[in-house]
Amino acid sequence: MGLTSNKMLALTILCAVLLFVGTVWLWPRLARRNWRAVSGRVGLLLATQLALFACVGIAVNQAFGFYASWADLMGTETDQGVVVDHTPGGSAAGPVRLVTTSEVHGMGGSLPRTAGQIQQVDIVGRTSHIATPAYVYLPAEYFQPQYRTRTFPVMVVLSGYPGTARALVDKLHYPRTAQHLVQAGRMRPTILVMLRPTVAPPRDTECVDVPHGPQTETFFAKDLPDAVRAHYRGDGKPGGWGIVGDSTGGYCALKLAMHHPAVYGAGAGLSPSYKAPKDPTTGDLFQGDQRLKNRANLWWCLAHEPAPDTSLLVTSSKIGESDYKDTLKFIARVQATNRTRISSIILDSGGHNFNTWRREIPATLQWISGRLAGR
Structure with a gap:
């Protein structure tokens, strides 16, 4: 039974209710002062509390998409390692492998040419040798005859850490929001490539090229654009792509736009951090390489490197976000720099959560689309 399934949540709630009822029913029998009665009371209370904690934990995980599976939760997920597949004949397989397709819910139709399509894919990096799952949203116009020779702008959409790519579809509603903006004339039809920044789970690589480890920045700066353009009609013009993410994904989006403006003409960080942390989830990302450590620090980049020709957007909240002061300083x-363009969305209040980001996503998508429209 999957960690994110409704059956798991329902089973956990049922166990909590039964334990509560059992505690009330058995309490008179356990009212004595001998060690068996005391042990029984402690056991029932502990079991009930654990069941309630499990209910809350599973419900919160479903709402925010922190972990996709039990293996992801326990840190034993290894099936998306650093591998490259090859055809039996020896030639390299395509960089994008289609797994399944689905419709965009809430668009009033199931045909791709009227409601767009979401494709679950596996993407393989030819240079980084990283393989990772992703969801690709193709707008309705992609399937319409009058657009069959047209290329489309591309936005890379990143979750936070640990996060799940599916949450970008189901919880943050990126495809549906993009489709509504296109219908309202506020955004160009755009391909969305939605994935985790954690392309070598369970490690949090912070989109860094780790020495002797996952070459995550190379994957996002070179392999991902190459793979998408090889498989889809994605824009190939310099700086013709945009990138957006929340939390850790927001830091990655800003860094990739600053480091690779020839690829990403616009980058948006929703509640981002501004440098890579060092903690048990990241390990030693830099292996003593001071230059690599400096490059991962956006403050250092602004102070010591030429200002990139790109557009950046940052978001925060006056109440509820710990990065508010850092965001004002970053702006x-x-x-x-007088070269890099900066915009912001500052809410009066809003925590570090999906509800806050859903309030910021429509304006962010419109902003990125506007920055790429003239390229």
């Missing part, structure tokens, strides 16, 4: 630092 001021970018403004001082």
Whole structure:
């Protein structure tokens, strides 16, 4: 039974209810002062509390998409390692392998040419040798005859850490929001490539080329654009792509746009951090390489490297976000470069959660689309 399934949540709630009822029913029998009665009371209370904790944990995980499976939760997920598949004949397989397709819910239709399509795919990096799952949203116009020779702008959409790519579809509603914006004339039809920044789970690589480890930045800067353009009618013009993410994904989006402006003409960080942390989930990302460590620090980049020709957007909240002061400081630092363009969304209040990001996503998608429209 899957960690994110409704059956698991229902079973956990049922266990909690039965334990509560059992505790109330058996409490008179356990009211004595001998060790058996005391042990029984402690056991029932502990079991009930654990069941309630499990209910809350599973419900929160379903709402925010922290972990996709039991293996992901336990840190034993290894099936998406660093591998490259090859055909039996010896030639390299295609960089994008289609797994399944689905419709965009809430669009009032099931035909791709009217409601668009979501494709679950596996993407293989030819240079980084990283393989990772992703969801690709193709707008309705992609399937319409009058657009069959047209290329489309591309936005890479990143979750936070640990996060799940599916949450970008089901919880943050990126495809549905993009489709509504296109219908309202506020956004160009755009391909969305939605995935986790954690392309070598369970490690949090912070989109860094780890020495002797996952070459995550190379994957996002070179392999992913090459793979998408080889399989889809994605824009190939310099700086013609955009990238957006929340939390860790927001940091990655800003860093990739700053490091690779020839690829990403616009980058948006929703509640981002501004440098890579060092903790048990990341390990030692830099292996003593000071230059690599400096490059992963956006403050250092702004102070010591030429300002990139790209557009950045950052979001935060006056109440509820711990990065509010850092975000204001980052805006001021970018403004001082007189080359990199900076915009922001600052809410009066909003926590580090999906509800806050859903309030920011429509304006963010419109902003990125506008920055890429003239390229």
